[in-house]
Amino acid sequence: MNRTNVICALFGIAFGFVFAAAGFNQYDVIHDMLLLQNFDPFLVMGSAVGTSTLILWLFERRRCQTLLGGRLELRRWAFERKHLTGGVVFGIGWAITGACPGTASTTLGGGSVMGIVLVMGIIAGIALRDLVVARQVVPMPEPMPEVSQP
Amino acid sequence: MIDVLPIPLPWYVVGPLMGLTVAGLYMITNNHLGVSGAYVQMVDHARGRPIEPWRLWFLGGTFAGAALVALLGGYPQAGLGYGALGEYLSLPALILTLFSGGMLIGVGSRWAGACTSGHGLTGCATRSPGSMVAVATFMVSAVAFTFLLHLLTGGAL
Numbered sequence: 549m550n551r552t553n554v555i556c557a558l559f560g561i562a563f564g565f566v567f568a569a570a571g572f573n574q575y576d577v578i579h580d581m582l583l584l585q586n587f588d589p590f591l592v593m594g595s596a597v598g599t600s601t602l603i604l605w606l607f608e609r610r611r612c613q614t615l616l617g618g619r620l621e622l623r624r625w626a627f628e629r630k631h632l633t634g635g636v637v638f639g640i641g642w643a644i645t646g647a648c649p650g651t652a653s654t655t656l657g658g659g660s661v662m663g664i665v666l667v668m669g670i671i672a673g674i675a676l677r678d679l680v681v682a683r684q685v686v687p688m689p690e691p692m693p694e695v696s697q698p
Numbered sequence: 699m700i701d702v703l704p705i706p707l708p709w710y711v712v713g714p715l716m717g718l719t720v721a722g723l724y725m726i727t728n729n730h731l732g733v734s735g736a737y738v739q740m741v742d743h744a745r746g747r748p749i750e751p752w753r754l755w756f757l758g759g760t761f762a763g764a765a766l767v768a769l770l771g772g773y774p775q776a777g778l779g780y781g782a783l784g785e786y787l788s789l790p791a792l793i794l795t796l797f798s799g800g801m802l803i804g805v806g807s808r809w810a811g812a813c814t815s816g817h818g819l820t821g822c823a824t825r826s827p828g829s830m831v832a833v834a835t836f837m838v839s840a841v842a843f844t845f846l847l848h849l850l851t852g853g854a855l
Contacts (some may be wrong), residue, residue, distance in 0.1 A: 552727050556752040559723045560759015563731065566715045567760065568767035571706030574774060575781035579855065582844035591709035592716065593818065599717025600823035604724060617728025625821070625828035631810050635832045638806025638813065639839025643847060645799035646783065648814040649734040649807060652800065653757055657764030658773035662780045662796055669797040670734070673804020675741045 552616050564654050573654035575646035582643055641673075703771030720820050723756075730824070732816025733757065734807035786854050806836070 570592045571577040580586035604622055612620050625631075642648055647655065647666050656663025706712070723731045729752055736757035739749040768776065775781060784792055807813040810832045812821060818836075821829020847855050 552729075553752050553755040555726055556723070556729065557755040557759040559719055559727075559731070560756035560761075561763040561766070562722075562759075563716070563719045563756070564760030564763025564765075565767055566712045566719065566763075568764040568773075569703065569705060569707045569771070570709070570712040570716070573764055575783050576774075577706065579782060579844065582840050583848060584841065588706065588709045592713040595709060595713030596716035596720065596819055597822045599714045600720040600819070601717075601825065603717070603721035604823055605825075607721075607725060612725070614724065614728040615726040617726070619728075620724065621728060622724070622824035622826075623730045623821075624824055624826035625811060627828045627831050631817075631828045631832040632835050634806045634808070634810025635835030636806070636839045637802055638810055638832075639836035639841075640843045641799045641802030641804075641806055642814070642836060642840040643843035645796055645803065646781070647796075647800070648803060649737060650760065650813070650815050652803075653733065653736075653760045654764035655775060657761035658768040659765070659776040660773070660780070661778050662775065662784075662792070665793050665796040666800045666803075667737070669800020670804040670807075671737050671740055672797075673801035673806075674734075674737055674808045675744075675804075676801065677805045677808035678741060678745075 555616070563650075564657060567650055568654050568658060573651050573658055573660075578642075578646040578651070582646070701770075701772060703767060705767065705771040705773075716819065717823070720823055724820075727752065729756075730816065731756070731820045732812050733760065734804075734813040734816060737804065738808065782855060786851065810836070 567573065570589065572589065577586065577589060581589040607620055608622055614620050645666060649670055652663055652666035652670055655666060720731045723729050736753040739753050743749050767773070778784070778789065780792055787795060810817065812829065812832070817829035817832040822833060
């Protein structure tokens with residue numbers, strides 16, 4: 549148990565709290581948002597991104613040090629095809645369940661039995677995707693010469 | 699359960715607070731907030747790969763935070779409930795639907811590299827190009843598929 553992990557757990561509590569307080573762990577809230585009948589979740593997401601973008605932009609520009617993790621390094625990913633393909637699949641799952649990974653743990657935390665089903669489904673999906681990737685990577689046309697192993 | 703917290707709280711309260719957790723986690727620990735990564739750690743651990751423990755600590759926290767909200771403001775899905783979807787489907791069908799839907803979420807978030815939090819909240823906040831594309835894609839995909847479900851169920855969903 550180190551300091552960073554405890555702080556991450558505290559941030560998890562804060563995040564889970566606001567997430568549930570926004571009603572994001574309720575099927576009806578997310579479903580009505582995706583039916584474009586309730587725009588409040590969009591406003592939550594928009595104001596959340598607005599707030600954090602501004603803060604992170606300011607601190608990045610000043611080359612700030614983080615309290616425990618060294619110089620602030622904002623992670624960014626260049627566009628790849630996987631963002632489209634993964635995004636489409638993710639969206640369909642989101643539409644069917646009204647849930648995302650954050651929803652699953654907060655559904656469970658709220659006391660829903662269905663949260664267990666969601667969590668297990670998500671873990672199974674990640675494992676399945678890893679398996680598919682591993683199959684795609686394994687068969688190499690020209691195997692590298694074996695280095696002698698102990 | 700004590701009803702002191704009116705759920706959902708107004709967007710202008712929870713939105714900025716949610717943004718502060720994203721920025722705060724970065725400013726203190728230099729970690730990119732995301733939830734699906736925690737489930738990836740579980741799969742990695744099962745395969746004997748190295749893991750990032752902080753993600754699991756964070757996930758445990760989200761569980762506790764939601765429990766706190768349920769205690770203070772109640773939770774309509776407590777027990778076997780699942781909103782309109784729970785009313786529309788029988789229990790076995792609901793479980794099957796949530797599990798297979800959950801698998802699509804797992805495949806999709808692993809494929810795209812992150813989910814609604816890692817790309818949607820934090821990736822947009824770091825102005826990550828790939829994240830923005832992923833967000834636009836899953837928003838369009840989710841809205842389109844929800845409208846399709848709405849039509850197929852005769853407006854029940």
